[in-house]
Amino acid sequence: MPRFTTITVFAITLALWWLASRSGWVSAFLLPAPATVAETLGELIASGELLRHTLVSLRRVALGYVLAIAFAVPLALLFVLSRRLRDMFEPLLEFLRQIPPLALMPLLMLWLGIGETQKVGIIILSCFFPIFLGVRGGFDSVDRKLIDVGTVCGFSRSQVMLRIVLPSALPAIVVGLRIGLGYSWRALVGAELIASSAGLGYMIVDAENLARTDIVLAGILVIGVLGLLADHLLRLAIRRSAPWLAGDLEMARA
Amino acid sequence: MLELSGIGRRYRVGAEDVIALADVDIAFPSGSLTTLVGRSGCGKTTLLRILAGLEQPSEGEIRRSDGRPARIGVVFQEARLMPWLDVSANVGFGLRGRVPRATAQERCAAAIGLVGLSAFAAAMPAQLSGGMAQRVAIARALVQEPDLLLLDEPFAALDAFTRRAMQNELVAIWQRRRPTIVFVTHDVEEAVLLGERALEMQAGRIVGREEIALPYPRDPTDPDVNLHRRRILARLMATPAPVPD
Numbered sequence: 001m002p003r004f005t006t007i008t009v010f011a012i013t014l015a016l017w018w019l020a021s022r023s024g025w026v027s028a029f030l031l032p033a034p035a036t037v038a039e040t041l042g043e044l045i046a047s048g049e050l051l052r053h054t055l056v057s058l059r060r061v062a063l064g065y066v067l068a069i070a071f072a073v074p075l076a077l078l079f080v081l082s083r084r085l086r087d088m089f090e091p092l093l094e095f096l097r098q099i100p101p102l103a104l105m106p107l108l109m110l111w112l113g114i115g116e117t118q119k120v121g122i123i124i125l126s127c128f129f130p131i132f133l134g135v136r137g138g139f140d141s142v143d144r145k146l147i148d149v150g151t152v153c154g155f156s157r158s159q160v161m162l163r164i165v166l167p168s169a170l171p172a173i174v175v176g177l178r179i180g181l182g183y184s185w186r187a188l189v190g191a192e193l194i195a196s197s198a199g200l201g202y203m204i205v206d207a208e209n210l211a212r213t214d215i216v217l218a219g220i221l222v223i224g225v226l227g228l229l230a231d232h233l234l235r236l237a238i239r240r241s242a243p244w245l246a247g248d249l250e251m252a253r254a
Numbered sequence: 255m256l257e258l259s260g261i262g263r264r265y266r267v268g269a270e271d272v273i274a275l276a277d278v279d280i281a282f283p284s285g286s287l288t289t290l291v292g293r294s295g296c297g298k299t300t301l302l303r304i305l306a307g308l309e310q311p312s313e314g315e316i317r318r319s320d321g322r323p324a325r326i327g328v329v330f331q332e333a334r335l336m337p338w339l340d341v342s343a344n345v346g347f348g349l350r351g352r353v354p355r356a357t358a359q360e361r362c363a364a365a366i367g368l369v370g371l372s373a374f375a376a377a378m379p380a381q382l383s384g385g386m387a388q389r390v391a392i393a394r395a396l397v398q399e400p401d402l403l404l405l406d407e408p409f410a411a412l413d414a415f416t417r418r419a420m421q422n423e424l425v426a427i428w429q430r431r432r433p434t435i436v437f438v439t440h441d442v443e444e445a446v447l448l449g450e451r452a453l454e455m456q457a458g459r460i461v462g463r464e465e466i467a468l469p470y471p472r473d474p475t476d477p478d479v480n481l482h483r484r485r486i487l488a489r490l491m492a493t494p495a496p497v498p499d
Contacts, residue, residue, distance in 0.1 A: 145334050148308055152328045153348030167338045
């Protein structure tokens with residue numbers, strides 16, 4: 001979408017928000033005015049509080065996301081390589097996939113305590129399946145006809161893997177990585193909801209307890225902006241390293 | 255000389271064996287241009303895949319008189335280009351790591367020029383028409399400088415004008431370099447226009463053979479071309495088509 005249109009849509013949303021709070025359609029307590037939220041945001045930045053919470057959240061998201069990749073990619077590759085393993089464990093994984101990670105929170109608290117492990121664990125669970133399914137689906141969907149081309153060229157198995165299978169699987173892997181990144185941000189607030197003393201999710205929940213909807217909104221805005229930035233950086237990295245995937249990236253809007 | 259003797263290919267479908275090829279005995283003299291013609295599903299593509307080494311025969315053997323493995327180039331029914339590579343990289347796909355980079359670039363440029371796509375060397379496959387993509391696939395096969403060039407209905411998706419031009423181009427390349435060519439088609443006219451001989455296939459067997467000693471380039475309206483065409487058609491029509499179970 002052209003940048004001008006994007007900016008216009010954001011501007012209209014902001015104008016509607018301003019109008020709703022200014023005209024009194026919605027109580028200022030429930031929906032503080034944009035100026036109030038901006039002022040609060042300024043205070044949070046000046047006091048260093050926002051940076052502290054943001055760094056804690058960023059660390060959790062980064063750790064959870066990287067660990068999810070570290071678990072999901074090898075497991076997906078094992079499933080691709082071993083039909084038997086896949087037949088054995090796929091039903092169990094499908095069962096687990098249906099369970100929202102937040103529903104596991106009470107159990108995770110019992111098993112992992114209320115420290116960082118439990119919070120990072122929630123993020124891992126949230127982004128594991130999109131990444132796992134992306135990698136597995138990518139390798140599964142490689143066109144056999146392209147592999148024939150490699151065979152005719154006299155490629156070895158490793159050459160077929162590196163020069164045909166991997167680049168063919170990359171679009172689906174990229175889609176999985178991008179959706180996974182989005183899910184990790186979504187899981188963040190849930191992970192920081194309970195027994196937390198820092199992080200953007202904590203900041204939001206704490207503000208709600210103090211009836212400070214301006215801080216709640218400031219926190220939500222920051223999470224949205226950080227999510228967008230992370231997504232943008234991932235897209236930029238992919239565009240640089242694999243420009244032919246530009247079309248597939250657009251499919252990955254989760 | 256490439257000789258096939260007693261080649262058969264069976265597939266297991268459910269509890270039954272389906273015979274795709276049976277008792278195929280053919281010899282392809284070095285530097286010959288042979289067309290394989292027959293209805294869809296008669297086993298032409300299976301035979302070509304066996305020649306390309308993409309499938310193993312269930313029985314029979316393939317021998318080369320000189321004993322050394324052939325450099326094989328294959329053009330499939332679809333272009334099968336790597337979508338992440340540009341035209342030049344697609345053409346040189348099988349050369350990387352085998353010949354020096356400068357030689358590879360030179361050969362790629364020559365092959366791309368041969369199929370008339372020099373202006374599109376940097377284009378991505380998604381930017382090409384079906385006909386252009388197929389020409390890239392032909393260049394990819396030619397750049398290998400193959401001893402054995404296998405083509406599986408490569409012009410089926412092209413418009414009549416491009417097809418005619420590509421047929422002439424293929425004959426010109428064959429006359430210049432003399433690889434052994436096996437060209438699969440279901441179009442009897444194409445089989446006559448291109449082949450020194452046309453082998454007729456029906457239900458997995460070679461059922462006829464037509465020697466076509468006409469000069470190139472051949473004209474579809476030439477009465478002699480029509481005569482060969484009528485003879486092949488008469489034989490293929492006389493053999494009953496297999497009835498699907």
